[in-house]
Amino acid sequence: MKIAVVTGASSGIGRSAAIQTARRGTGVILTYSSNRRGGLETAAAIEKEGGTAVALPLDVGESGTFPAFRESVADVLRDTWQRGTFDYLVNNAGFAHTSLLADTTEDTFDRLMRVLLKGPYFLTQRLLPLMENGGAVVNTSSNSAAASGLEPGYSAYASMKGGLNVLTRYMAKEFSERGIRVNAVSPGSTRTRIGDDAFDRFPEVIPALAARTALGRVGEPDDIGAMIATLLSEESGWVTAQNIEVSGGYNL
Template sequence: MTIAIVTGASSGIGQSAAIEIASRGAGVILTYSGNEAGARDTVATIAGSGGTAVALPLDVGLTSTFPAFRDAVALALRETWQRTTFDHLVNNAGFGHMAMFADTTEDDFDRLSRVLLKGPYFLTQTLLPLLADGGAIVNVASGSASWSGLTPGYSAYGTMKAGLVTLSRYLAKELSPRGIRVNSISPGSTRTRIAGDAFARYPEVIPGLVAKTALGRLGEPEDVGVAIAALVGTDGRWITAQDIEVSGGFNLGF
């Protein structure tokens, strides 16, 4: 059995990725920050389908907690699966933030950097000794870092996600001697709780987004989760150093 770690799996894309990865026979260690109930729901869903999952708390914006988290991962691996290593890492945890360039504060920028770029960078570094050779890493970036997804108000957010895409390529290069594949996923507009459950609070924005999407609907977490599961699994065995846009063809005519 393979084991995957999925950060930020109490809702949305992370939750869907954890459930889809588990459905393919992997054990899952999932993390949560403020939504413990959602994490318990993820664990229960996986268990209800015959899988095994463990939920651990993690704030990816606090790098000082990473060594203790690595110890908790090692303990869960031993006690639950009698393993000393895991096979897949999905860096998904994050948050959305919109502010026009002229209005973006240094605090905004620093918080985005800590959670969306510095956190995944040093969490991966901290967990690397436990990652098995031949494993896989998927970093969840964003379409806001690509030409098709450029939207006013996301200069800082998109900058961090673009950094995550570049980090993925460097990791693919440096970790290739160990047979570890590294890719990033760039979702388009997806119905999640991002930015304070923005789609539920502002449903009037949805028709405009759908009109710009070639496949004619808003993305769902499951659309991205299945792509992540494919990349970490054997389906993605010959794919590395790539950024895969999962957007239904957003702004395809750009």
């Protein structure tokens, strides 16, 4: 059995990625930060469908916790699957914050950097010795880092995601010696809890976003989760160093 580590899987895209990866027969170690209940619900949903999942706490903005997290992953691999390695890593955990460049504080910038760029960089570094050769990594980016998704207010967030896109290519280059593929997905507007449940709090923005999307609606977590699961799978065995926009044709 293949094993995946999926960060930020207590809701939204991470939850969908974990569930859809599990449906392909893969065991899942999923992480949650503040939403423990959500993480346990994701694990329960996987087990209800006959899969195997373990939920672990992780704040990807606190790199000092990564050595202990690696030990927790090693323990779970041994105790649950009798393995010393895992196969797939999904760097999905994150948060969104919007503010115009003129209004962005250094604290906000630094927190975005720690969670969205430094976190995936050093978490991947820490977990790499536990990864099986021939595995795969998927990084969750954003179309805000692309010309098609350029919107005022995302300068700091999108800069970190742009850095993640570059990091994806470097990971793909360096990890190719071990047969590990690395790709990114860039969602457009997706109905998740991101931005403190912004879609629930401001439903009036949805029609305008749908009108700017070629396929006529905003994205759902399963739209993105399905692409992540596909990129992890052997179906995508000849795909690496790519950043795939999954936005339904936003601003097309």
